[in-house]
Amino acid sequence: MRLLxxxxxxxxxxxxxxxxTTGARAAPLPPDRAEGMYHLYTGGxxxxxxxxxxxxxxxxxxxxxxxxxxxxAVSNASVDVVTTASKYKETRTELGLGLDxxxxxxxxNVSLASSKEPDYRADAVSLDIAQETFGGMTTVNLGFTRAAxxxxxxxxxxFDNAKHWQYRAGVTQILTSRWIASAxxxxxxxxxxxxxxxxAARVFGAAVPENVPRTRSSRALNLRVIGDMGSRDSLRxxxxxFWDNWDVxxxxxxxxxxxxxxxxxxxxxxxxxYRQDKASFYSxxxxxxxxxxxxNRQLGTYNGVTLGxxxxxxxxxxxxxxxxxxxxxxxxxxxxxxxxxxxxxxxxYSLNAAVLQLYVTASY
Amino acid sequence: xxxxxxxxxxxxxxxxxxxLLAAAGAAGAKVATQAQAPDFTLRxxxxxxxxxxxQRGRVVMVNFWATWCGPCRVEMPHLSRLYDKYRNSGFVLxxxxxxxxxxxxxxxxxxxxLKFPVLLDTDKKVVATYDLNAMPATVLxxxxxRVRHLHRGYREGVEQTYEQQLRxxxxx
Amino acid sequence: MRCSTLLASMLAAALxxxxxxxxxxxxxxxxxxxxxxxxxxxxxxxxxxxxxHVRDIREGARGANGVQGGGCGCK
Numbered sequence: 366m367r368l369l370x371x372x373x374x375x376x377x378x379x380x381x382x383x384x385x386t387t388g389a390r391a392a393p394l395p396p397d398r399a400e401g402m403y404h405l406y407t408g409g410x411x412x413x414x415x416x417x418x419x420x421x422x423x424x425x426x427x428x429x430x431x432x433x434x435x436x437x438a439v440s441n442a443s444v445d446v447v448t449t450a451s452k453y454k455e456t457r458t459e460l461g462l463g464l465d466x467x468x469x470x471x472x473x474n475v476s477l478a479s480s481k482e483p484d485y486r487a488d489a490v491s492l493d494i495a496q497e498t499f500g501g502m503t504t505v506n507l508g509f510t511r512a513a514x515x516x517x518x519x520x521x522x523x524f525d526n527a528k529h530w531q532y533r534a535g536v537t538q539i540l541t542s543r544w545i546a547s548a549x550x551x552x553x554x555x556x557x558x559x560x561x562x563x564x565a566a567r568v569f570g571a572a573v574p575e576n577v578p579r580t581r582s583s584r585a586l587n588l589r590v591i592g593d594m595g596s597r598d599s600l601r602x603x604x605x606x607f608w609d610n611w612d613v614x615x616x617x618x619x620x621x622x623x624x625x626x627x628x629x630x631x632x633x634x635x636x637x638x639y640r641q642d643k644a645s646f647y648s649x650x651x652x653x654x655x656x657x658x659x660x661n662r663q664l665g666t667y668n669g670v671t672l673g674x675x676x677x678x679x680x681x682x683x684x685x686x687x688x689x690x691x692x693x694x695x696x697x698x699x700x701x702x703x704x705x706x707x708x709x710x711x712x713x714y715s716l717n718a719a720v721l722q723l724y725v726t727a728s729y
Numbered sequence: 730x731x732x733x734x735x736x737x738x739x740x741x742x743x744x745x746x747x748x749l750l751a752a753a754g755a756a757g758a759k760v761a762t763q764a765q766a767p768d769f770t771l772r773x774x775x776x777x778x779x780x781x782x783x784q785r786g787r788v789v790m791v792n793f794w795a796t797w798c799g800p801c802r803v804e805m806p807h808l809s810r811l812y813d814k815y816r817n818s819g820f821v822l823x824x825x826x827x828x829x830x831x832x833x834x835x836x837x838x839x840x841x842x843l844k845f846p847v848l849l850d851t852d853k854k855v856v857a858t859y860d861l862n863a864m865p866a867t868v869l870x871x872x873x874x875r876v877r878h879l880h881r882g883y884r885e886g887v888e889q890t891y892e893q894q895l896r897x898x899x900x901x
Numbered sequence: 902m903r904c905s906t907l908l909a910s911m912l913a914a915a916l917x918x919x920x921x922x923x924x925x926x927x928x929x930x931x932x933x934x935x936x937x938x939x940x941x942x943x944x945x946x947x948x949x950x951x952x953x954h955v956r957d958i959r960e961g962a963r964g965a966n967g968v969q970g971g972g973c974g975c976k
Contacts, residue, residue, distance in 0.1 A: 449905035500925025585965035607962035615962035655841035797936035864929040
């Protein structure tokens, strides 16, 4: 009864804010789409490549179903691998299934994802709700993901597991007829085996197994703005601040520009800067014996710069059926580590990598 | 001295909700039924100008749409069907397109095979006059040029309501 | 909830009902530019997923790569 009263109050308030718009409203379903991609990552001794596929189709104007397949064939001879073990090859396959349901001015999405590789299994279920308010000028997003992983190690099989909870909330606001801004907050909690069974830590110069806390709690706040520049182009910028209870602090700054060129081309470029401060128990070579210790460079102090460019060609003439777009994208990444030594050379490690994406998209 | 009326917590929350709801209702919807439909003259996709006032004597449905509006595209085949069915009974459907680029309107109209007149409101003056605050927006006008029904947005199945209201207006 | 609070909320409601509440200032028919695909923060789905995966493996930060909603104003 009290909940009902609270809801009545909330609903009344919400209705007052939506002002004068009444009557039938329908948030559109995501458009029908097919995507096929080949992706390649190469850098730091690691190569990973594979195909990916996406299909999305709406049924009966009310529901949209989507399916995804993502394959990653990894050949790993990275610095961590060669200095502590030997290089290996393996394949990861990820499957996703999604359902979108539109009711009035809300869009509800339920999705399942399952990722499999020889020594790691991850399954996740997500619920996301997008609600349009204030005459469609404001969209509120709420989301929740629950994931469960099985952690394994080559040679001994699956020996532990990990659980994750993700909570998302965001607001997207139309500022003018040309500018949109959004703010998103995500809180993630993890529990279980959160380390890497192949990574060794270094204490007093000797390799020891790493010991990572069995819980982690993090928050990320992302602020974005995107605007139409008036010459068939758009400019976007975003800043994300990340913080967690392992003492990791990270800033991500990204800016991008998109422009239509001629009748059939679209060009896009972006720059991304990432800066991270290490976890409290991270050490390149620990000089103190602590309960937790890790040398996983993912948790160290470093910065990363990415430059990306993409070209899209609008290919309208597939037997007059439906328009297709051919896309090619290239990203160049450079990570510079302050407190991770490349044991082969003795100097701080630096990673240069490239990502290539070639893909076809069709809307029908 | 009258005793103060005690309102307990759950009742207070309901009251607050109701008060806000009432305020929402009083916020004033810009509906203009029973009033004369504002007249306009717009260029058609394929040729001469068309004036709303000249349609007096027929039941008119004015539908504001755009190529970039998903629900508008979903609604189109239903409107096309209504036009085909009732055009010979004194019904005319005017599709007022508000795209910046008339070329886009022409391409989509061709692709959807629209047979009813498509009018171009590129500078968005007519849609601003009608000020329905929704896309798509549909106005049903009777034979005397009066606005009788307003529909904001498209919801699955509303085309049946259109047909029912249309038939009632044709019978008058 | 005290009487003064109740009065305050009734006043707020009256104001909301009057002219003080801002109307949505970008009308649905003015949202053509916002509906363009280049006004989406996230690009094509598979490419965005791939790029994000590359970063997630190498970076300690995660989350808030959210989905941008709205923009079209269509109902």
